[in-house]
Amino acid sequence: MQNMQLFNDITTQEPELAEAARIAVRDVLRVKPDEKVLIITNPVGDVAEISYALYDAALKADAKPVLVFQPVKDQMSFAADEVIGAIGTAPEVLISMSAEKLGKDRAAIVNPWKAEDGTEIDNTFHYLMHTKKTRAFWSPGVTKELFKKTVPIDYLRLKKEAGVVEEILNRAQYVSITSPGGTNLKIGLKGRTAMLDNGDFSAPGEGGNLPAGETFISPELGSSNGRLVFDGSISLYNGDYMLEQPVDLKIIDGFVTSIEGGEGARLLQKTIELGEKNAVEFEAAGRIPAGSGEIYKKNARNLGELGIGLNPAAGIIGNMLGDEKAYRTIHIAIGSNYDEDAKALIHCDCLVKDPTVTAYFADGSSRVFLDGGDLKI
Structure with a gap:
């Protein structure tokens, strides 16, 4: 000193x-x-x-x-x-x-x-x-x-809630997601392990965003199917964007196959296409390993993350770092995942508001742990 x-x-x-x-x-x-x-x-x-x-x-x-x-x-x-x-x-x-x-x-x-x-x-x-x-x-x-508002929170509460959601996701074979905006999606979770952003980064190997406040998991590869509607904010290759109109996506076998909506849909489509185009160009320039260009290109449309927002001080303001931590939201990312088996040049987090999320377990039982956005743990 x-x-x-x-x-x-x-x-x-x-x-x-x-x-x-x-x-x-x-x-x-x-x-x-x-x-x-x-x-x-x-x-x-x-x-x-x-x-x-x-x-x-x-x-x-x-x-x-x-x-x-x-x-x-x-x-x-x-x-x-x-x-x-x-x-x-x-x-x-x-x-x-x-x-x-x-x-x-x-x-x-x-x-x-x-x-x-x-x-x-x-x-x-x-x-x-x-x-x-x-x-x-x-x-x-x-x-x-954002830092001043969302960092000084009750970390004991966050750690408890994040841990309960972690346990649910780790047990789940798959989850179903619906929302008032029109989402109706199934995501497989077999063989996946949830990760925590609970604000306890005190041991080697621990870390996450600050502001903290989510439990997240990489979807089982090729397992996601249905309709996905983003109606909060989305992240793009060059920043975040607050949606004025919903972005409606069709998901088949873990990949985005169509995108509809207004300006937000156009910008998200542009970001994905840029991720695809750059993957091929990066391989040609030796900036990613030889033979990986098509893999990176394909995974620009991959569903790479499901995350549950758990920070009570966060809100949707058009800044994804905080938006994805807000209560009553989930976020689903398009692009690379956290299990290092779906590499891509992009990872675009996008919000779904007021979702209902049901976890289905190997014994045939199920549990609704988000009900219209309300945490039920």
């Missing part, structure tokens, strides 16, 4: 932001003295200011923070090589505070890491998490207002 040089000494830091940063460092990450904390951000107002506050909070915890800046990246961009190099030093704590995205790993996407369990991982950040060499949180698209 001797001779601390704080950003707060040279910038004006809002007390509410400093407190949210303190909670993130103390309660979420539980940073310990002398731990290395790598914070990666962009030279953009809100994420830079949050990063300053996180740096100060880590310094006050007697940790060893380092702050690294790179230009803003979108879903199709590669992170700066220097950023990947810094991540590769395997600090105890990693924080990605991005205006949009951290960026893809240029080297690992061509020559993936191989974990001891045989999993191939195309990002050094993900590899360090998978092998429990670091703990982390990432906040793509975060704003100061």
